[in-house]
Amino acid sequence: MRKLVGFVAGVLLPARNGNLRPQLCRRPASTALKLIDDVLKGEQHFLAERSFCKEPGAVYVVATPIGNMEDFTLRGLRVLRGVDAVCMEDTIHSGVMFKRVFGERDPSQTFIHFAHANWARATPQILRRVARGEAVAVIADAGTPCISDPGWQIIDICLEKGVKVIPIPGVTAATAALSVAGCSSQIYSFFGLISNQKKKLKKKSFKLIQQCDEAIVLYESKHRLVKTLEILSKMRGFESRPVTVGKEITKMHEEIQRFENCMEAGLHYAERKPRGEYTLVISPKEKAQEIQIGELDMYERQEEFKEDYDAEYMNAMDICKALVEDGCPAQTACRVLARFSKLNRRQLYNATILSNQKTRLPEEGEGQVGNVIDVDSID
Numbered sequence: 001m002r003k004l005v006g007f008v009a010g011v012l013l014p015a016r017n018g019n020l021r022p023q024l025c026r027r028p029a030s031t032a033l034k035l036i037d038d039v040l041k042g043e044q045h046f047l048a049e050r051s052f053c054k055e056p057g058a059v060y061v062v063a064t065p066i067g068n069m070e071d072f073t074l075r076g077l078r079v080l081r082g083v084d085a086v087c088m089e090d091t092i093h094s095g096v097m098f099k100r101v102f103g104e105r106d107p108s109q110t111f112i113h114f115a116h117a118n119w120a121r122a123t124p125q126i127l128r129r130v131a132r133g134e135a136v137a138v139i140a141d142a143g144t145p146c147i148s149d150p151g152w153q154i155i156d157i158c159l160e161k162g163v164k165v166i167p168i169p170g171v172t173a174a175t176a177a178l179s180v181a182g183c184s185s186q187i188y189s190f191f192g193l194i195s196n197q198k199k200k201l202k203k204k205s206f207k208l209i210q211q212c213d214e215a216i217v218l219y220e221s222k223h224r225l226v227k228t229l230e231i232l233s234k235m236r237g238f239e240s241r242p243v244t245v246g247k248e249i250t251k252m253h254e255e256i257q258r259f260e261n262c263m264e265a266g267l268h269y270a271e272r273k274p275r276g277e278y279t280l281v282i283s284p285k286e287k288a289q290e291i292q293i294g295e296l297d298m299y300e301r302q303e304e305f306k307e308d309y310d311a312e313y314m315n316a317m318d319i320c321k322a323l324v325e326d327g328c329p330a331q332t333a334c335r336v337l338a339r340f341s342k343l344n345r346r347q348l349y350n351a352t353i354l355s356n357q358k359t360r361l362p363e364e365g366e367g368q369v370g371n372v373i374d375v376d377s378i379d
Contacts, residue, residue, distance in 0.1 A: 054082050055166060056133040059126065059158050061151075063144040063170025067251035069100065071171045077101065079168050084134035085110040087122060089141045089150060112136075116150045123154050130163050137168075144172045148192035148219060173249050173279045174217045180256055181215070181244040181281035188215035188284075195224035210235045216282040222274040229266035232282070238262050242283045245269075248276040 060079050065071040080086060081102060088094040091111045098105060114122035126136050138145050138154060146152040158165055178185050189212050191205050209216055209232070220228050232238055243265050247255040253276060259265040262282070316337045323333040331345075338345040 054079075054135040055164060056135065057130040058135050058164040058166050059130060059155070060135065060137040060166050060168055061145050061155065062137045062139050062168040063172070064094075064097065064139050064142060066142040066171050066173055066176075066249060067254075069097075071250060072101065073168070073170050076168050076170055080137055080139070081106070082135070083109070083137040085112055085126075085129055085136045087112040087114055087126060087136060087138045087151075087154070089113075089115055089139075093141050094139060114150065114154065119150060119153045123157050126154060126158070127161060127163070130158075144170060147172055147174070148190075171250065173219065173246070173277075176249050177244065177246040177256075177279040177281050178215070178217055180246070181283065182258070183215050183242070183244075183281065183283035185215055188217055191216065191218040193219040193221070194228065195221050206231065213285045215284045216280075218280050220278045220280060222276060222278065225274045225278050226266055226270050228280075229262045229269065233261065233263035233266055237285060238282070241285060244281040244283075246279040246281070247274075249279060251276070 060083060062076050062079055063073070064076070080098070086094070086098075086109065088111060091113050095105070095111065112122050112125055129136055138151055140146075140149040140151065143149065146155060155165055174190055178188065189208070191209060194202055194205050197205060209218075218228075229243075232243075239261050241262075242258060242260055243262050244256065244258045245265055247253070247257075249256075257265075257268075259268065320333045320337050323337075324330050334345045
């Protein structure tokens with residue numbers, strides 16, 4: 001059947017669609033027939049498009065798939081096919097990708113190698129080419145270039161030289177994991193692959209993570225996953241923050257799991273040997289949300305008390321004490337009731353809660369719940 005499909009593709013498709021023929025032969029028969037049908041109907045398939053309106057002397061930052069080749073955007077494919085040169089981390093790795101997508105390599109297109117170590121050597125080549133009016137694409141091994149990947153230095157110099165830089169967006173593991181984490185992402189902090197950072201930078205990253213109230217996204221390797229989760233579990237406030245762990249996102253063995261906290265996640269992966277690459281999304285602290293819900297619940301409870309008790313004989317302290325006994329958070333009850341009485345929040349707390357719970361509201365700067373990990377001891 002495949003031979004028949006290849007024969008039909010060679011006979012029926014226009015000559016300028018020659019690069020499409022080998023792709024059809026490698027695809028399943030049903031898919032290949034669908035592509036032939038599309039072309040015959042005049043709906044050109046993206047692989048049949050040879051050129052695009054390239055910007056002379058521009059640098060395109062093109063995102064590539066992180067696992068599933070179907071995540072390639074149509075625009076990204078057209079750009080990579082039409083530029084004069086492609087700057088890539090690994091010419092062998094990316095060369096295989098080009099062969100899978102485009103078939104035979106275009107001999108007029110140049111591959112430029114760059115990495116963390118030799119980006120300075122690749123930059124002059126790019127600048128010379130854009131000065132001649134050529135279009136150059138920058139790609140990473142997988143995902144979006146410059147996002148926890150080398151290449152940002154090249155873009156920085158291009159911008160300083162006045163070169164036009166055009167983003168061609170696509171897949172990024174960080175945003176993919178964040179989209180399925182089920183937490184607020186209006187504000188989030190991204191820390192990249194912490195295990196690859198130098199010791200001094202790694203300590204700084206963990207200090208910043210410890211101070212983050214918003215959502216946190218970071219990458220981790222299979223070798224350091226358990227150790228990183230152990231460090232995070234010891235940080236103050238992280239015992240109540242859910243964590244979503246994405247394994248091999250968009251790949252064959254993709255796995256998305258959510259845990260109550262970092263300690264639970266660490267125990268899970270300590271029992272099962274981690275494999276592949278991981279993306280961690282730590283949910284933001286929900287203190288503000290809890291206070292809003294608690295205050296709303298407080299007002300509802302107060303209305304119930306007004307119906308059940310004579311307000312003349314129920315002062316603010318008694319209401320607060322009753323609310324606490326009924327399960328309302330003590331600080332929330334004191335905060336709301338203080339608005340309707342002449343007593344301040346601390347007076348209400350000490351007068352009503354102290355008698356039952358034998359505790360007092362901590363002064364500013366006093367010891368807080370949770371641990372403060374000594375990040376200087378991190379390897």
